[in-house]
Amino acid sequence: xxxxxxxxxxxxxxxxxxxxxxxxxxxxxxxxxxxxxxxxxxxxxxxxxxxxxxxxxxxxxxxxxxxxxxxxxxxxxxxxxxxxxxxxxxxxxxxxxxxxxxxxxxxxxxxxxxxxxxxxxxxxxxxxxxxxxxxxxxxxxxxxxxxxxxxxxxxxxxxxxxxxxxxxxxxxxxxxxxxxxxxxxxxxxxxxxxxxxxxxxxxxxxxxxxxxxxxxxxxxxxxxxxxxxxxxxxxxxxxxxxxxxxxxxxxxxxxxxxxxxxxxxxxxxxxxxxxxxxxxxxxxxx
Numbered sequence: 001x002x003x004x005x006x007x008x009x010x011x012x013x014x015x016x017x018x019x020x021x022x023x024x025x026x027x028x029x030x031x032x033x034x035x036x037x038x039x040x041x042x043x044x045x046x047x048x049x050x051x052x053x054x055x056x057x058x059x060x061x062x063x064x065x066x067x068x069x070x071x072x073x074x075x076x077x078x079x080x081x082x083x084x085x086x087x088x089x090x091x092x093x094x095x096x097x098x099x100x101x102x103x104x105x106x107x108x109x110x111x112x113x114x115x116x117x118x119x120x121x122x123x124x125x126x127x128x129x130x131x132x133x134x135x136x137x138x139x140x141x142x143x144x145x146x147x148x149x150x151x152x153x154x155x156x157x158x159x160x161x162x163x164x165x166x167x168x169x170x171x172x173x174x175x176x177x178x179x180x181x182x183x184x185x186x187x188x189x190x191x192x193x194x195x196x197x198x199x200x201x202x203x204x205x206x207x208x209x210x211x212x213x214x215x216x217x218x219x220x221x222x223x224x225x226x227x228x229x230x231x232x233x234x235x236x237x238x239x240x241x242x243x244x245x246x247x248x249x250x251x252x253x254x255x256x257x258x259x260x261x262x263x264x265x266x267x268x269x270x271x272x273x274x275x276x277x278x279x280x281x282x283x284x285x286x
Contacts (some may be wrong), residue, residue: 006075008103009082010096012089012115013046016193020116026050028113034074034081036067038095042086059083061095068102075108089117093137093163119161122188122222125198126159130227133159139172146172148275150179154268155235160225166218173207176225181265184226190219237264241273251277 009028014020029035029052036059037043047054059067071081083090083099090096100110119135134153139162140146153160164172176185185203187210190196197216201209203225210216240261244254251273259266 006078007080007109007111008071008075008100009080010090010100010110010112011082011084012113012117013043013084013087015087015116015118015121015191016196018049020192022113022115025113025115028082029054029084032080032082034071034079036071036081036083036099038085038090043084054082059095059099064095064098065102068099071099072103072106072108075103076106087116087118089115092117092119092135116192118163118188118191118220118222121191122186122198122224123159123161125188126186126224127200128159128184128186128224128226130157130159132157132227133161133224135161138163138165141168143171143175144274144278147175147179147271148278150175151268151272151275154179154265154272155228157227159227162223162225164221164223166221169217169221170207170210172223173203173210176223177203177207178267179265179271180225181267186224187216188222188224189216191222193219195219237262237269238272241269242276245273245276 009032011025011028013025029047029050032054035043035047035052035054035056037056038058038060040056040058043056047056057067057070059071071083074081083096085094085096088094091100104110123133134156136149136153140149162172173185180203183203184200185206186198186200187206188198195215195218199209199216237258241254241258244257245251249257252270255266255270255273258264258269
């Protein structure tokens with residue numbers, strides 16, 4: 001295969017199973033003189049296994065502007081560069097987007113290769129029936145910020161997709177249950193690896209399921225949540241909540257009354273009321 005020179009190739013790498021590296025990706029990584037990698041130490045063994053003689057440069061979250069400048073310099077000198085992350089597709093909750101944007105702005109060519117992605121891998125096996133999905137990526141690490149972010153997604157009729165790390169999985173699933181209540185949650189863990197598991201069940205039971213076996217809390221996670229049921233309150237719960245808060249009712253009481261009036265989930269309204277209060281849009285305390 002003859003590859004073009006002076007091109008930035010965006011190359012997905014395996015999530016865990018080396019058999020998922022495409023033939024085209026192998027050929028690109030063998031042929032380019034430069035590979036921009038999220039972690040050059042991590043990618044070194046992969047390149048060595050492929051017999052690649054490419055030189056590497058680091059392109060991670062903390063140096064993307066500097067890395068982009070170096071990559072553009074190489075492209076303008078007529079040399080092609082392959083951009084890879086530690087696993088999966090660059091730019092999808094991984095470094096790469098800023099590099100690609102800078103390269104395109106400089107007038108250089110970008111060629112994407114299809115390949116492994118944890119998001120689409122999990123979705124394909126989820127069994128969720130929504131025709132549309134929203135990929136959020138990683139939620140905020142702080143609990144209050146995470147719950148506020150989740151409350152803004154309550155009314156969306158789409159499947160919701162999140163990435164999560166093992167040290168936050170219990171907190172995140174607990175917050176999902178608090179905010180969303182009765183939904184279906186798919187927990188996809190260690191995709192394509194030896195201990196891959198895909199569990200689907202009620203969101204309200206998911207935390208207990210994770211706690212039953214500490215091994216279920218290990219690895220990298222994709223969390224897929226079913227969308228808001230048809231015939232939801234279409235924002236009526238929040239509208240009533242804001243009116244009650246504006247009248248000076250305490251947060252807890254306002255959430256309880258708004259839930260009773262509209263049928264919206266009380267826990268979700270309570271979290272939304274707290275978020276509104278923090279943002280200066282709510283009323284009384286409590």
